[in-house]
Amino acid sequence: MGINSRFAVAVHILALLALEDRPLSSKYIAGSVNTNPVVIRRILSTLSKAGLIETQLGVDGGSTLARPAEKISLLEVYNVSEQGHLFALHSNQPNPLCPCGRNIQPTLLGVFKKAEAALESTLAEATIAEVVQDIVAQLQSQS
Amino acid sequence: MGINSRFAVAVHILALLALEDRPLSSKYIAGSVNTNPVVIRRILSTLSKAGLIETQLGVDGGSTLARPAEKISLLEVYNVSEQGHLFALHSNQPNPLCPCGRNIQPTLLGVFKKAEAALESTLAEATIAEVVQDIVAQLQSQS
DNA sequence: CAAATATGTAACAATAATAGTTACATATCA
DNA sequence: TGATATGTAACTATTATTGTTACATATTTG
Numbered sequence: 001m002g003i004n005s006r007f008a009v010a011v012h013i014l015a016l017l018a019l020e021d022r023p024l025s026s027k028y029i030a031g032s033v034n035t036n037p038v039v040i041r042r043i044l045s046t047l048s049k050a051g052l053i054e055t056q057l058g059v060d061g062g063s064t065l066a067r068p069a070e071k072i073s074l075l076e077v078y079n080v081s082e083q084g085h086l087f088a089l090h091s092n093q094p095n096p097l098c099p100c101g102r103n104i105q106p107t108l109l110g111v112f113k114k115a116e117a118a119l120e121s122t123l124a125e126a127t128i129a130e131v132v133q134d135i136v137a138q139l140q141s142q143s
Numbered sequence: 144m145g146i147n148s149r150f151a152v153a154v155h156i157l158a159l160l161a162l163e164d165r166p167l168s169s170k171y172i173a174g175s176v177n178t179n180p181v182v183i184r185r186i187l188s189t190l191s192k193a194g195l196i197e198t199q200l201g202v203d204g205g206s207t208l209a210r211p212a213e214k215i216s217l218l219e220v221y222n223v224s225e226q227g228h229l230f231a232l233h234s235n236q237p238n239p240l241c242p243c244g245r246n247i248q249p250t251l252l253g254v255f256k257k258a259e260a261a262l263e264s265t266l267a268e269a270t271i272a273e274v275v276q277d278i279v280a281q282l283q284s285q286s
Numbered sequence: 287c288a289a290a291t292a293t294g295t296a297a298c299a300a301t302a303a304t305a306g307t308t309a310c311a312t313a314t315c316a
Numbered sequence: 317t318g319a320t321a322t323g324t325a326a327c328t329a330t331t332a333t334t335g336t337t338a339c340a341t342a343t344t345t346g
Binding site: 168169170181184185187188191198199200201202203204205206234235 | 318319320321322323324333334335
Binding site: 004005007008009011012015016019031032033034035074086087088089090091092093094095098099100101103104106107108110111114115116118119121122123126131134135138139 | 231264269
């Protein structure tokens with residue numbers, strides 16, 4: 001499985017920044033995510049380089065959204081979080097002397113590309129603001 | 144990324160069985176895929192349990208498609224090859240005392256489910272027969 | 287200026303998944 | 317009976333992920 005939890009944590013971080021609407025430190029965020037602050041800082045660093053957040057050093061510093069949550073799509077967050085591709089080709093080059101081995105990879109790449117595009121188009125339609133709305137709706141049903 | 148090549152190899156195997164249209168041994172298939180026969184046998188075993196191929200022991204034995212290639216969708220192959228989910232939630236449970244931490248996971252699951260469904264619907268539309276057609280078309284442009 | 291607080295990143299360990307390999311029990315066919 | 321196949325256990329090497337400690341550097345406040 002092409003699984004890692006960085007995408008989930010990145011969405012969590014951005015939703016938390018949107019909800020609290022003030023600079024949050026990596027230590028504070030780590031308390032919500034339940035992990036080590038360095039894990040958070042690694043993700044914050046990539047979010048910052050991608051222009052999704054801004055960070056402020058020093059006392060009472062921390063990170064804030066660089067843009068309104070309505071303007072941050074989950075596809076952007078996904079692209080920052082997942083490097084490489086969802087699907088893998090063969091780990092060794094197939095046999096070039098075999099008609100199938102020689103031609104299977106371009107065919108597979110076409111299939112992979114189409115499937116990934118479909119996945120990404122659904123992520124492009126969702127935003128951090130919608131994630132926050134969903135969380136707020138759950139909170140209201142809990143009170 | 145948590146990527147594995149089993150899906151690529153499974154499609155390769157099934158396309159090869161369709162192309163050659165005779166029982167192929169794991170050793171022969173391994174020659175085309177360029178890997179160890181045991182790696183192939185592990186995948187053949189799951190394809191067999193899923194009813195996609197039939198295997199014959201003994202001299203001149205090997206595997207054949209259990210159904211015409213037109214009736215084997217790539218989604219079936221994908222479901223056999225990839226267990227678990229494409230996306231992962233947090234590796235530790237988020238803080239239940241935080242409003243965001245308490246509610247982010249159901250929200251994320253909704254996003255993941257939608258994205259995976261989109262990906263899977265593209266795989267449902269493609270078949271092993273189409274993969275074979277694509278390979279044959281490439282072969283013709285090579286002669 | 288000095289103390290407190292943050293980030294950013296290097297370095298390392300623990301864990302898990304993947305892929306490759308050897309070995310062998312079992313089944314089938316000629 | 318011998319040749320050939322599968323199916324699977326067991327082990328290794330490699331890699332990715334996550335968590336952790338440590339520390340240089342930047343910023344704000346008193």
